[in-house]
Amino acid sequence: MAFYLIVGAAGGIGSCLCRRLVADDHRVMMLGRDESKLAALADELKQPFAVCDASDWDRLAEVTDQAIEEFGTLDGAVNLAGSILLKPAHLTSKSDLQNVIEQNLVTAFGLIRSVAPKLKKAGGGSIVLMSSGGAAIGLTSHEAIAAAKAGVAAMARAAAATYAAGGVRINTVAPGLVKTELTGRVWQNERSAEASRAMHPLGRLGEPADIASLIAWLLSPEQTWITGQDIAVDGGLSSIKSATR
Secondary structure, eight states, X not given: OOEEEEETTTSHHHHHHHHXXXXXXXXXXXXXXXXXXXXXXXXXHTOOEEEOOTTOHHHHHHHHHHHHXXXXXXXXXXXXXXXXXXXXXXXXXXXXXXXXXXXXIIHHHHHHHHHHHHHHHHTOEEEEEEOOGGGTSOOTTOHHHHHHHHHHHHHHHHHHHHHGGGTEEEEEEEEOOBOXXXXXXXXXXXXXXXXXXXXXXXXXXXXXXHHHHHHHHHHSTTOTTOOSOEEEESTTTTTOOXXXX
């Protein structure tokens, strides 16, 4: 049985991941900003939770320390906190950009800062962060989110090098468009959903389980020779172009 810290646990991907890990007899400490959603998931899974905005590094460090003190050695952590902004650069305000950076890059940096030394001290473990298929290729109106997610991937590679000698593995997962509440404005509109499906060569949008399954795989101690990787789970969006359907 392993013990994992999941930031953004109550979201679409986070809740799917937590259910998967618990079904595999692991324990999870669930973090997020929405207390009501966390409490409902905690009641369902019988797992602990704490309200925490991961952009608040002091609070994140405090919760991490409390979780380790109460539940024992930490085996890994995941950051699923984030936001999305689809605007061209000339319509993006400085505060818009700062918010995207705060919710995506700052939260990821904070998790590494809080968790990596703990994992190193314990002999190793796995950290998984979220980048994006939109950081690998140019997509219209993705300037802000592409900048933030490319930053996450680059930062993760550097951190993977920093902590490798301590057995700490750090990888990122790069999704295409996944059907979650966060992206609902896109996929709940049939016209935009159809356009998005056409951009993904496999012809469908992602489901939370598509992403959660890879995260769970990267967390597993069986994957002790994988680090510094940005792995695309995007229906082919960032790497291939299929013939017109």
